[in-house]
Amino acid sequence: MTVELAEYPETTPELGRHQLLWTDFDEIARGDGGPGLVGKLRAAERSRRLLLLRGLVEVGTKSEDLYLPLPSPETAWDLLARVERAAPQELETILSHPYTGTWAGYTTRLYLHDVAGVCPFWVHLGYVHCLAAAAAVRAGISFEVELPVWRGNVVLPTLGLAHLPAEAPYSVATIRSSHGVVEIRNRHSVVRLPVQPYSDAPGWSGLRKAVVWSDDHRLAVRLDDLDPYRGLYEPIPPERLRPVEVESWRTVLDGAWRLLTRHLPGIAEAMSAGLDSLVPAPAMPFRLPSASTGEAFGSAIVAYGEDPATLAAALVHEFQHIRLGGLLHLVRISEDDPRERLYAPWRPDPRPIAGVLHGIYAFLGVTSFWRALAEAQPGHQLAAFEFALWREGVWRTLVTVRTDESLTPAGRRFLDGVAAKLQPWQVEPVTAAARKWAGLAAADHYAAWRTRHLRPDPDTVAELATAWRQGLSRPRCAVTGPAEPRVPTPVPDGDWQDSRTDLIRLRLGPDGAARFAEYASSVPGATGADVCFAAGRMVEAAAGYRNLLAADPDDPAALVGLGLALAARSAGPASRTLLHRPELVRAVHRLLRDEAETPSSVEAIAGWLGRFTH
Incomplete structure (x- = not known):
């Protein structure tokens, strides 16, 4: 596979050609590949960022309305060219800075779609001056340029942030570097960068590093x-x-x-x-x-x-x-x-x-x-x-x-690579406890997702509710099973915090028994029934979930929790339906309880549905 991206001609005299062989592609798909492959991806990112950066400079230079009160973006481009001649490795540091890419993509979208960002467009576009100034500071060359100020802050990417008193939310400051002294000033104040810019100084917050x-x-x-x-x-x-x-x-x-x-x-x-x-x-x-x-x-x-x-x-x-x-x-x-x-x-x-x-x-x-x-x-x-x-x-x-x-x-080939790595792991041994808790956590997540994002067919729900009222053991739709919802909705029906899996991790983690005893009740969203479930006390957990459903039959976490607690003891029709078709159980119960003075329990309806639901 060969990919060609154009470098900006002023930066390299020839068009750059990026090659990623199929063998490289397959290595990445398997999760393999060392620094050399990372370098190929970086090189392509460099080209993409240069193209976006140059595009923003060109469109920004065409209209003063886009960049005033700052100077033209072309001045930043010229400063970057100076850095390239004096210290090309420092230009590379700025181009490889992750947020050069974020800024370039975000600001390009603002321009193309003519929408406002969180700041005026000139502030966003003005980040190119911050990039150029940071590169020049790193290169140790003399220069002077104006930078955008956002709520009193002036950023030099990869180096740090200057804090200047400012009356307006957005304003302009000047950065000047001469004979190794770098100062950022507005009409209220001046900040001098320390010799080691990663250090803090009055008015300056250096960007910290972690080297391990x-x-x-x-x-x-x-x-x-x-x-x-x-x-x-x-x-x-x-x-x-x-x-x-x-x-x-x-x-x-x-x-x-x-x-x-x-x-x-x-x-x-x-x-x-x-x-x-x-x-x-x-x-x-x-x-x-x-x-x-x-x-x-x-x-x-x-x-x-x-x-x-x-x-x-x-x-x-x-x-x-x-x-x-x-x-x-x-x-x-x-x-x-x-x-x-x-x-x-x-x-x-x-x-x-x-x-x-x-x-x-x-x-x-x-x-x-x-x-x-x-x-x-x-x-x-x-x-x-x-x-x-x-x-x-x-x-x-x-x-x-x-x-x-x-x-x-290419996507199918990519997944083939993932599968080649992943499939042999499916038969590797794990402890019975790990397998049990992993199965319960997976069932919990899937059932809760179904409850909140699948909507059963209304006619099927109505037919099932009628059959229940009539005391039928098998409604007509039982021949093929109630229709399976196919299209989920992104709008959730109910809240869910995955607290049970948090509790499982707490119990199985370092010092699990002691930490579980001390902190289980503090897990966000966890109920007493959830704590009993994660502790393995399934009878108590089931009783707790029944009480929660009596108070709020629509609670997705309690609905699924009851299914889990029942399934952990024995696989019966109620637990099967609560874990595999919980959205159907809830929909039928909703319809019935709206019509009856003493509605049947969620568990009873789930048990009935489980006799003919796959």
């Missing part, structure tokens, strides 16, 4: 809490970490890196070449959410957590997204299909095909990490659970979409 080692393996990332384009969708203000938080990040990152180099050395080696920046997100109790965007190659947004293993899994997850995002800038693996129609066991909502493919690839990496850790540490209950959970969830999802009409031939 494991034997000869090094990971160096910025902890970026400053850059406005570090988020997913819109520019965001700085959220400065306290020094103690920075040290906590470095400590847990050190532990995560040691695990990765020990158990997934191939991915660790590639990650050291492909992960540049971590955006620290606030800690979330009992979870470690993370995110990334294809335009910010090299960046991951990760919440803080104390467990190195969980952080290691999150890093692998986001690095897989980074690699796939780079690949998708070279080749299409699916057609444009925005329909939110597919179930994914890692999301609470229906997903489009592109999102499912990203999830399959990301969780291939997650599965590989937990597999390696479970193999190295047989007593690690959480690792065994996560491996059992994700190997099956990813495999089932892959099988479902492998023949999807929206896949391109």
